[in-house]
Amino acid sequence: MIETLINIVLFAMLVLTALAVVRINQLFAVVMLSGVFSLLSALLFVTLDAVDVAFTEAAVGAGISTVLMLGTIALTARTQKKSTRSGMVPFIVVVVTGAVLVYGTLDMPGFGDPNAPASLHVAPEYMIGSIKDIDVPNVVTSILASYRGYDTLGETAVVFTAGIGVLALLSGLTRRRREDEEEDV
Amino acid sequence: MHHHLILRVVTKMLVGAIILFAFYVQFHGDFSPGGGFQAGVIMAVAFILYGIVFGLNKAEQVFPSWLVHKLVALGVLIYAGTGVASMLLGYNYLDYGAFNPQHPSHGQHWGILAVELGVGVTVTGVMVAIYYAFANRPPPMKDEDW
Numbered sequence: 001m002i003e004t005l006i007n008i009v010l011f012a013m014l015v016l017t018a019l020a021v022v023r024i025n026q027l028f029a030v031v032m033l034s035g036v037f038s039l040l041s042a043l044l045f046v047t048l049d050a051v052d053v054a055f056t057e058a059a060v061g062a063g064i065s066t067v068l069m070l071g072t073i074a075l076t077a078r079t080q081k082k083s084t085r086s087g088m089v090p091f092i093v094v095v096v097t098g099a100v101l102v103y104g105t106l107d108m109p110g111f112g113d114p115n116a117p118a119s120l121h122v123a124p125e126y127m128i129g130s131i132k133d134i135d136v137p138n139v140v141t142s143i144l145a146s147y148r149g150y151d152t153l154g155e156t157a158v159v160f161t162a163g164i165g166v167l168a169l170l171s172g173l174t175r176r177r178r179e180d181e182e183e184d185v
Numbered sequence: 186m187h188h189h190l191i192l193r194v195v196t197k198m199l200v201g202a203i204i205l206f207a208f209y210v211q212f213h214g215d216f217s218p219g220g221g222f223q224a225g226v227i228m229a230v231a232f233i234l235y236g237i238v239f240g241l242n243k244a245e246q247v248f249p250s251w252l253v254h255k256l257v258a259l260g261v262l263i264y265a266g267t268g269v270a271s272m273l274l275g276y277n278y279l280d281y282g283a284f285n286p287q288h289p290s291h292g293q294h295w296g297i298l299a300v301e302l303g304v305g306v307t308v309t310g311v312m313v314a315i316y317y318a319f320a321n322r323p324p325p326m327k328d329e330d331w
Contacts (some may be wrong), residue, residue: 159307
């Protein structure tokens with residue numbers, strides 16, 4: 001009962017934040033609200049008992065992304081440009097996509113259903129093996145680092161590549177410009 | 186941000202605690218929520234906060250960007266190197282049982298510790314590097330502009 005109430009309140013706040021993000025033109029406020037949005041989603045993950053995901057969402061979504069967005073605003077503009085086109089087409093696209101997604105959830109098994117396909121495949125093996133073979137109480141860590149070690153290696157490589165890409169885009173450009181200026185002098 | 190006295194004092198008090206918490210999340214990830222990804226982000230946040238409040242130059246004195254760029258690659262090398270080490274010991278790639286054949290679960294603990302460390306190092310490096318790359322670009326904004 002109390003959990004349903006918490007979920008309803010959190011979802012209502014999530015929707016209100018999203019609407020505010022759409023309506024406001026001041027980008028500083030929008031960035032702050034997107035941080036609030038992340039924090040609210042983190043709370044929702046906590047109510048789903050997915051604390052590791054909530055932790056990541058709070059640290060990355062509400063923390064780092066906000067800082068990087070502020071950095072982007074500092075480099076670009078502080079207010080949103082007025083759009084001349086009507087908002088009808090995007091609105092219809094969003095509504096249709098949302099309706100399709102909701103329709104897709106109708107077939108899905110209930111939350112925490114032990115007979116859901118996802119809980120029947122390799123999950124039981126991992127749950128037992130995590131205690132017996134790996135002896136690590138946090139199953140998320142044992143799956144992430146041991147059972148799915150290859151995947152996590154791939155993820156680390158993705159983070160590495162993303163970092164290198166941003167560095168190549170941002171710092172490489174400034175250095176070249178500085179060199180050009182020196183040549184001009 | 187020379188006139189933000191409260192911000193500067195609170196930041197000085199918090200940075201140490203944030204780094205300590207990052208290490209806790211990193212090395213206690215087997216027992217509690219968290220792991221390399223979260224710890225790396227928290228560690229990076231400590232330096233980013235320091236950089237925001239005291240200026241980029243001060244942050245680069247503490248954590249120079251050449252070191253940050255090395256860390257980005259070092260983490261992936263630690264992770265991939267763990268796999269190579271297990272191969273050299275005659276096991277499969279990333280089979281942590283190699284590190285303690287008598288007690289495979291202890292070997293698992295060592296392997297998880299190593300790869301999580303690799304993840305944490307890379308994530309710290311990437312996050313700080315991206316922040317430096319953004320903050321290094323002109324024009325710097327005045328407080329009143331926000």
